[in-house]
Amino acid sequence: MGHACVSTINQNLDLQINALQRADGEQVLQETISGSTTQRRELSKLSAQLRHEASIDQLEL
Numbered sequence: 544m545g546h547a548c549v550s551t552i553n554q555n556l557d558l559q560i561n562a563l564q565r566a567d568g569e570q571v572l573q574e575t576i577s578g579s580t581t582q583r584r585e586l587s588k589l590s591a592q593l594r595h596e597a598s599i600d601q602l603e604l
Contacts (some may be wrong), residue, residue, distance in 0.1 A: 546585055
């Protein structure tokens with residue numbers, strides 16, 4: 544499972560989605576939201592589905 548996010552509609556999620564899929568991301572949650580926003584609905588969904596011992600890897604492209 545992965546999370547791809549950009550901050551404007553002019554940005555493209557494709558690079559992030561491709562990288563997550565190559566890393567065996569079965570499901571990729573996507574959102575476009577300002578970087579100054581602290582409440583990210585899709586990231587919250589990801590966090591809620593993680594097991595206790597799971598980890599999140601962050602990739603910046």
